Amino acid sequence: MDARGQSVKCGKLDAPRAGSVAQALLDWYDTHARSLPWRMPPGANRADPYRVWLSEVMLQQTTVAAVIPYFERFTTRWADVAALAAAPEDEVMAAWAGLGYYSRARRLVECARVVAARGGFPEDEAGLRALPGLGAYTAAAVAAIAFGQRAVVVDANVERVVARLFDIEQPLPAARAAIREAADAITPDVRSGDFAQAMMDLGAGICSVRAPQCLICPLRSDCRGQVRAEQLPVKPPKKAKAQRIGHAWWIERDGAVWLIRRPASGMLGGMRALPDDGWNARADGSAQAPLAGAWREVGRVAHVFTHVALDLAVMVSQGGDNPSGEGEWWPLDRLDEAGLPTLYARAAALAMAGRG
DNA sequence: CAAGCGTGGAT
DNA sequence: TATCCAAGCTT
Numbered sequence: 001m002d003a004r005g006q007s008v009k010c011g012k013l014d015a016p017r018a019g020s021v022a023q024a025l026l027d028w029y030d031t032h033a034r035s036l037p038w039r040m041p042p043g044a045n046r047a048d049p050y051r052v053w054l055s056e057v058m059l060q061q062t063t064v065a066a067v068i069p070y071f072e073r074f075t076t077r078w079a080d081v082a083a084l085a086a087a088p089e090d091e092v093m094a095a096w097a098g099l100g101y102y103s104r105a106r107r108l109v110e111c112a113r114v115v116a117a118r119g120g121f122p123e124d125e126a127g128l129r130a131l132p133g134l135g136a137y138t139a140a141a142v143a144a145i146a147f148g149q150r151a152v153v154v155d156a157n158v159e160r161v162v163a164r165l166f167d168i169e170q171p172l173p174a175a176r177a178a179i180r181e182a183a184d185a186i187t188p189d190v191r192s193g194d195f196a197q198a199m200m201d202l203g204a205g206i207c208s209v210r211a212p213q214c215l216i217c218p219l220r221s222d223c224r225g226q227v228r229a230e231q232l233p234v235k236p237p238k239k240a241k242a243q244r245i246g247h248a249w250w251i252e253r254d255g256a257v258w259l260i261r262r263p264a265s266g267m268l269g270g271m272r273a274l275p276d277d278g279w280n281a282r283a284d285g286s287a288q289a290p291l292a293g294a295w296r297e298v299g300r301v302a303h304v305f306t307h308v309a310l311d312l313a314v315m316v317s318q319g320g321d322n323p324s325g326e327g328e329w330w331p332l333d334r335l336d337e338a339g340l341p342t343l344y345a346r347a348a349a350l351a352m353a354g355r356g
Numbered sequence: 357c358a359a360g361c362g363t364g365g366a367t
Numbered sequence: 368t369a370t371c372c373a374a375g376c377t378t
Contacts, residue, residue, distance in 0.1 A: 036374090059374040066364065066373090100362030103377080135376045155374045173357085200374055209372075210367075238371090239359090267361070306361055342363065 021165070021222050022188040022195060028218035029198035033205070036064065039145070042194050049121040049146040050081045053111075056138045056145075057104055064204075070099050084109070085116035093270055094339025102271055102341065106264070107133030123147045144193035152184045153196035157203025162186075163233035164207060164225035171234035179233075242308050246279030248344065249295070250316045250351035256329035257348070259338060267305065273344045274351075275327070279310055293320035298354030301346045312343065314350045 030042050036055065039047060054074060058067040073095065078084040084092070089109045096105035110132040115121050121142070122128050129139035140151035154162075159179050162168070166182045168175050188195055206213045207229070214226040225232050251258040257274075264270045295315040303310045330338050335348060 056374065061361090061373055061375055062363080063365070063373055098363075100364090101375085103361070104375095107376085133376070137375060141374070153374085156372085157374070197374090204374085269361085303362090305363085307359080308361095 017222060018186045019188075021186045021219060024218045024222070025198045025202065026188070026191060026194060029194055029201065033198055033201035036197070039197065042197075043191070045148040045191075045193075047146050047193075049142065050084075051075065052146040053081075053121065053134075053138075053142050054084075054108075056141050057108055057133055058099065060104060060138065061101060062099065066099065070096070081112050081121075082116045085112040087112075090339075094272070094337070097271065097339035097341050098345070100341075102269055104133060106270055121146070123149070125149065125151050141193075141196060144196050146193075148193060150187065150189050150192045151196075152180065152187050153192070153199070154180055154183050155200060157200040157207075158183055158196075159233055160209065161199055161203045161207045161219075164212075164229045165219060165223050167225035167228075168232070169234065171236060173236070175233060239307070241304070244279045244308055244310050246276055246310055246312045247315050248274040248276040248312055248347045249321075250274060250298075250314060250348070250355065251321045251323050252317065252332070252355065253329065255333070256331050257335070257351075258323045258327050259330045259340075260325070260327040267308070268341045268343065271341045271344075272330075272338050273340065274347055275323070276312070279308075279312070292322050294318035299350035301343060301350065303343045303346070310343070312347060314347045314354075316351055316355045 026042075034042070039052075039055075055067065055071055058070055058074075074084075077095065078087055087109065089106065092109050093102065093105045096102060096108075099105075111134070114131060122131070123143070124147075125139050125143040128134050128142050129136065131139075134142070137153065137155050140153040141155075143149040144151040144153055159172070159176070162179050162182045163175065165186075166178075168178055168182070170178060202217070202219070206217050207219075210230060212226075212229045214220050214223070214229060217223065217226075220226060223229075249258075259272050260275050262268050262271050262273050294317070296318055297313050298316050299314050301310075301312045301314065303312060332352070335352075340348060
């Protein structure tokens with residue numbers, strides 16, 4: 001980058017004045033932004049790597065508001081990476097229930113054990129990138145925020161801010177190379193962790209997807225895309241969502257319900273669940289019950305995943321059922337500790353209310 | 357590299 | 368109500 005504030009060449013891009021962009025953003029950050037309460041204050045060169053890593057993994061595709069209570073519970077229960085490494089995987093999975101993208105939880109444990117075994121986190125971006133669950137974004141964010149290293153941190157916020165700042169009209173995902181190059185050009189050598197957090201706070205609060213507030217943006221004098229900010233970055237069209245119908249089975253005996261654990265891969269992989277029919281019922285309602293017995297429908301859960309919309313009928317056993325295979329009788333008075341993902345937590349709530 | 361993978365809040 | 372999409376990673 002060019003700390004003198006001169007225009008710099010960035011590949012084919014004529015970049016805004018790189019040094020002035022970084023300085024204006026950091027000035028704004030020092031006086032206005034602080035979205036994550038567990039972060040070190042602006043200007044702190046380093047932060048606790050365990051907390052930075054944990055928060056960054058939780059924040060992958062997940063809103064700050066959703067993460068905060070989980071982060072508090074995790075750090076209370078497992079105060080450092082050694083404690084998390086020593087935790088049984090199923091307890092961590094259960095604690096993650098409701099946060100989504102459950103492969104993160106299994107990789108979180110795997111990563112904690114690798115880090116504990118080697119005596120601490122790697123302090124360079126390449127070493128971090130090799131850890132389970134750390135991709136390009138998270139490795140760069142931890143390197144910059146936890147270890148004070150210069151790293152080019154690019155998430156969806158940074159993509160949006162940079163696409164607008166440099167007026168990059170090429171659609172995603174093809175634009176990623178140019179966006180990364182441009183982000184590199186404006187990333188300062190010092191305080192790159194604060195810079196990254198400032199870019200993300202700017203993207204979340206001012207340079208937002210809809211209705212960006214260009215009039216109060218600290219970068220407006222350097223921004224080339226503000227006349228069409230809302231159109232940038234250009235995104236690819238989405239695919240239609242598959243519709244599915246399924247049935248979940250509520251089998252209760254002696255104050256306990258029969259729960260299974262889902263296969264490690266696939267939807268809700270590795271999580272406890274109600275037994276179900278695999279969500280492949282025919283739309284005419286003629287599902288084939290895998291279990292013997294009589295059933296009564298007590299309600300339906302309409303649940304929308306990233307690429308599937310599911311209509312799940314909750315069926316309560318009227319007797320004659322015969323649970324088979326792997327599973328466990330889970331006490332109803334501790335059902336909230338089972339770590340059911342949201343879909344099955346809702347189904348269970350319907351069953352508890354309607355089981356008569 | 358496109359597809360698969362959760363959930364909840366905002367509009 | 369429908370749609371978008373958020374501090375992405377893995378295969």
